[in-house]
Amino acid sequence: MAPIGTIIGPTTNNTRNYKARIVAQFLGIDLATTPDFVMNVDNKKEEYLAKYPAGKVPVFEGADGFHLTDSSAIAYYVASQAGSNSPLLGQTAEETAEILQYMFFAEADLMPAIAGTLYSIQGFIHYIKPAQQYSEEQCFRFLGVLDAILLSKTFLVGERITIADIILACDLMTVYTAYLTSEDRKKYRNVTRYFKTMINQPAFKAVIEVTLCVERVKPQPSAKDAKKAEKKAEKKPAEQPKKAEKKAKEVDEDEEMEAPAPKPKSKLDLLPPPKMVLDDWKRFYSNNATKPDAMNWLWEHYDDEGYSFWKVEYKYNDELAKLFMTNNLIGGHFNRLERARKYAFGNLLTLGKDDDNMIWGYFMVRGKTIPEEVADAADFESFAWTAADHNDPKTRAEIEDCFAWEGPSLPRECYDGKTFK
Ligand SMILES: N[C@@H](CCC(=O)N[C@@H](CS)C(=O)NCC(=O)O)C(=O)O
Structure with a gap:
């Protein structure tokens, strides 16, 4: 059977890309991918922006020319291709609403908290300690909420896997692979059991093999911070030690600057x-x-x-x-x-x-x-x-x-x- 369309974007290290592909695996739907996609190159090209103006990934192009953005919407659309009784979608108005409830929770509450916890220490964005701490608190709070919900449930809606589970498990992937050590995972036993159940489904494993976090990701300076630090170093190569000491003290007092010292950009460049x-x-x-x-x-x-x-x-x-x-x-x-x-x-x-x-x-x-x-x-x-x-x-x-x-x-x-x- 010809693919229903193509999910466009990087096929590795992109949990958003996995959602629709896992849905397709569950339902035996043929969905094409773009393994040679180059992030921040291909999605910034004129022809891409003409169809998908936000320049984000992933996006979807149907075999019939239908265009769609947003990973969860794409996953939902793929799930709907199995017909109105699609096993991954709700069978009643209540089930559908509950599925949407968890999809929005995952995207609007949990994901921003996970992103705020991780992105700055992974070096994707500027590190601001109070902001990172706030996000971490939120992240742990939401994990606690989920833990209570999953105490008596195997899956989020009804007794079967729905698209809400696939989306939530994909959204949890970053924090489970990069941040939650085995000690942390013990605090969220039900979420951990649920996450392991999901990632061990053959449809998941066909797309991504997940390895749980062994050691928390170490803080990396953002590209912007590294550039700033490099410029500063170039400008003031022979700063007096005393002045440098004073500067260091000021920095200590400024919470926002408690981030690890930015490293220069790669020597390889x-x-x-x-x-x-x-x-x-x-x-x-x-x-x-x-x-x-x-x-x-x-x-x-x-x-x-x-x-x-x-x-x-x-x-x-x-x-x-x-x-x-x-x-x-x-x-x-x-x-x-x-x-x-x-x-x-x-x-x-x-x-x-x-x-x-x-x-x-x-x-x-x-x-x-x-x-x-x-x-x-x-x-x-x-x-x-x-x-x-x-x-x-x-x-x-x-x-x-x-x-x-x-x-x-x-x-x-x-x-x-x-x-x-
Ligand atoms: N809600 C969107 C978010 C998409 C998104 O932010 N994608 C990131 C990569 S995971 C991106 O394209 N970043 C590049 C940019 O914002 O220019 C979705 O789930 O698809």
Whole structure:
């Protein structure tokens, strides 16, 4: 069957994108995606803005030309394609109203609180301590409200999964993967049980494998703050120590400035521009057969000065159990590598069988050393990174097989994997 349309936007690291795709999986509806979408490039193009003036993602374009914005509206529309008795929608006016109640709660109450808790410490927006604290309080309050509701319920509306559950679980994903440690999760046992039930549904797993937070995301300066700090440093390179001390004291007294000291922008941005643009490679890789087409393209365009290859192996393979858990672990690691996305590409594969498997792969990164955007990841130490010479025929064959997820040079049978792009 032809797809009903396309959900347009980044297909990874975007919980809003997952909603409609999970709905489609639940209902066996064919919904196309845009895996090579480049955030903040493709959604700022004239032709995109002509159809979707807010320039946000995700959006939907139906096979019949119907345009829609807002992830929850898109998910609702996809759910409605199963007909008026769609199992994910309400069957009575009351059920429909309850579904809407939870959808609005998720979007209008919970999401802003989660965003306010996380975005500033993830470096997406400026950090203002009282604002972050207020959002965290709100977030915990709403989690408490949900916990009470879910004490006696498996799902939000009636006795079955509805679209409200899919939307809420997607909206909870950020806080469960980046903020709520196992200690925190114990305070919201019912929400945690509910969240785990949802993310373990096959329709969820077909779209996203979720790894629960191990360590709270560390504060990152926003791009704006980093730029400001850099400009300041450029202007006043030789500030007198006394003056600097006084400044530091003033800053201490100012709650708003209690954010971590902004770091300068990536050192990698100061390197001479590479001959090969990483996004061009990512796009080519996404749109072509890996072997031979994409690999031929890579070897033709690869810029040895601007990039380096690294073999990446998990240090604790003997602790790995089920294959799907190993693959989840890779997904979690990739989430923690978010800062490196602009500078790195790689594949990590889950090789072997249940209770006897390993993580193995290759990364290509900007520069000739491991970028700090990679080394700063909370779980970086769990992986061994070894410099790889792509001119060595054995290594080259391994890189090709790794990027293709198949081939004779893989150390063991490939069960699954993930691409960092
Ligand atoms: N309520 C909207 C929010 C969409 C939204 O804010 N998307 C973000 C990415 S997750 C975005 O497009 N940001 C870019 C921008 O605002 O320019 C939805 O659920 O689709």
